[in-house]
Amino acid sequence: MAQSSFPFGSSQITTEDQWSSYFRMAQVDGVFATSENGTDLKVTASNASTVALAAGEAWVQGTYYSNSASLNVSVPTNSGGGSARNDLIVLRRDPSADATTVQYKTGGTSFPSLTQTLNGTWEIPLARVTVAAGASVVPPSGVTDVRWFVGRPAVFGSSAYRRPPVRGQIHIDNGTDLFVADGTSWNYLGTAEPPGANSYTPVWNAGATIINWGTGSQNIGRYKRISGNLFWVKIQIIPTGNPTAYDDPIQVTLPFPVQGATRELFHVNMTSSNGEKSAIGEAMVFPSESTSKIARIRFPLADGGTFDVSHPEVANWKTNYPVNFRTGDCMTISGVYEIA
Incomplete structure (x- = not known):
């Protein structure tokens, strides 16, 4: 198998096949257009024995094509039987003719296939045309636009x-x-983000006081973009000490501020390792207080101040209420929210 490479000073492009091979790798075949809804090289019909090809430009296997004005393409009469005939209008690169031109290909009950021979005749589609049995004219509805378009690099x-x-x-x-x-x-x-989630360090507070959960506590924050400005977040705290009892509700920072005035909601699970009950609840952002943190973490309570998920009463979580949250206990908050 022979090797070749070009263009170099000693191996320049000298043939059509070399030119085509070289430039077809630089751009995919198709019509040049700013939109698939544009008229560039679009085929239309108007109840005549010809269809009209609009002006436009195209690229076929490394060769440039231009049509500077509306061009009429003749439609052969369908005289072959009692069925509609399915035809194809193509843009054909023909090296033997030294030209790229528009061609009308007649079919039958099915549309004809494209001829695509490397370094030979190569066709790309422009329109499908259906000609009724015995007809010599094509109505507007008889043409279907099937143009390919050139690509645009990112x-x-x-x-x-x-x-x-x-x-x-x-x-x-x-x-x-x-x-x-x-x-x-x-x-x-x-x-394009790295696989897995990203980390951040949640900051916990009660009022103006930053909460100290103890040396070596597991304070975990994870987040990942789901789509657009929607993010998944997980926050988990496992203390190694018993924080001071504070009167203010516990709050915790998010990785990014929430969108506008949205009261975002998150799922909460608390598990006790100190003989007290576990519970589920929800956390909420109050934008009127802060858009960058969860402002309330709430659990359902019964009349006696104990956990009861069937009771509609709720209580804001504090360091020592409604349970004494301390060494070995675990609080997990997770959910999806919209960032600003």
């Missing part, structure tokens, strides 16, 4: 100054965030 830059939002363009903001353009604006598509 671009990157700063979110502070993006290029115009050309439809179908992918933009990478700041190296991680993916946006796709719809022709009018840039829309968030996803984020």
Whole structure:
């Protein structure tokens, strides 16, 4: 098997096949257009024996094609029987003719297939045409647009100054965030983040006092973007001491502030290792107090101040109420919330 490479000073591009091989790798085949809804090389019918090909440009296997004005393409009469005929209009690169041209391919009960021979005749589709039995004209409904379009490489830059939002363009903001353009604006598509969740250190407080859970306590914060500005978060504390009893409700910071005035909710589970009951509850963000932390952690209580999930009364969690939260106990908060 012979090896080859070009262009170099001693191995320049000298043939059509080399040119095609070289440039077909730089761009996929298709019509140049700012939108699939544009008229570039679009085929339309108007109850005539011809269909019209609009002006436009295209790329076929490394060769450039241009049509500068509306072009009429003749439609052969369907005189072959009592069934509709399914045809295809293609853009054909033909090296033997030294040209890329529009061609009309007649079919039958099925549409004809594309001819695609590497370094030979290569076709891409523009339109499907259905011609009724015995008909010589095509109504507008008889044409289906099946154009292929050239691709656009992804671009990157700063979110502070993006290029115009050309439809179908992918933009990478700041190296991680993916946006796709719809022709009018840039829309968030996803984020390239490391596998697994990210860590942060939750800060616990009661009023103006930062809570000391004891040296070596397990204070865990984990978060991961789910989609757009939706994040999953998990917070867990296992103390190694018995904090001072505070009158204010316990609060804890989130990795990012919440969106607007939303009262976000989270699931809570408390397990005691000191002979007191376990419980489930919920945590809530009060944006009027703070958008960056959970403001209340609440559990259901019965009349006697003991846990009872069937009773509608609730109590705000404090360091020593409604249980004495201390060494070995575990509090886990998890949920999904919308960041600002």
